[in-house]
Amino acid sequence: MVNDCxxxxxxxxxxKLLGGKESITPISGIGFNRMAESVQLTNITVRxxxxxICITGDVQGI
Numbered sequence: 001m002v003n004d005c006x007x008x009x010x011x012x013x014x015x016k017l018l019g020g021k022e023s024i025t026p027i028s029g030i031g032f033n034r035m036a037e038s039v040q041l042t043n044i045t046v047r048x049x050x051x052x053i054c055i056t057g058d059v060q061g062i
Contacts, residue, residue: 006059009041013053 032038041057
């Protein structure tokens with residue numbers, strides 16, 4: 001399953017709250033039922049860009 005993923009992810013977190021029953025999620029697909037099944041990131045960097053936070057990491061196993 002991990003081999004079907006992209007090799008690197010860049011995630012931006014803004015100090016804003018959105019939501020609701022019909023809201024889209026930032027990551028779609030079949031998902032995982034347990035934390036042990038989750039995709040792990042390595043070589044993680046965290047930067048602050050103004051009020052936003054940028055997290056970059058390599059997908060483990062690629």
